[in-house]
Amino acid sequence: MSRQIRILLAEDQSMVREALAALLGLEPDMAVVAQVARGDEVVAAAREHAVDVALLDIEMPGATGIEAAALLAAELPEVRVVVLTTFGRPGYLRRAMEAGAGAFLVKDAPAARLADAVRRVLAGERVIDPTLAAAALAGGANPLTEREREVLAAAADGATNAELAASLHLSQGTVRNYLSTAIQKLAVRNRAEAVNAAREKGWL
Secondary structure, X not given: OOOOEEEEEEOOOHHHHHHHHHHHHOOOXXXXXEEEOOHHHHHHHHHHXXXXXXXXXXXXXXXXXHHHHXXXXXXXXXXXXXXXXXXXXXXXXXXXXXXXXXXXXEOOOOHHHHHHHHHHHHOOOOEEOXXXXXXXXXXXXXXXXXXXXXXXXXXXXXXXXXXXXXXXXXXXXXXXXXXXXXXHHOOXXXXXXXXXXXXXXXXX
């Protein structure tokens, strides 16, 4: 029998993580060798357990699955990445692929599809949920620059321009300009609407 595929599961909801581990454990050619609940623990766990494939949830404390995917691509490029999400937002798909993910699936996909995706990603293929792929194409590209996205994300918790300027090491005028441009690009009335619109598209 050939060597089993060594899998890391990164998911902050323990019930979901355990369910995924149980499902994948039924596959004769797979072994879940590591589980973490935080995005900032992914690289260390992947290195320690010599994993072949990392299954990453998008929304986790410490770092998002997309951020963890980018770190893996930089530090352990031999590890293949499958991103799992509850939210079928087209912007997430685009960002996950840019971060180096090999597959992007919604969590309610059948277990057989997930196992198939793991095998195909390990073989160098890309696997994308077809519904999400269509939505991503229809949704168009993210109009925000990286800096506009950074300022908008920092503004999500209601920080003032002065607080944003201090935390991002920018002038208040620059912060104001970035927010204004983002609001215009998203065709909304204020920063709160801009945050909501960008989140809905998966751009934050």
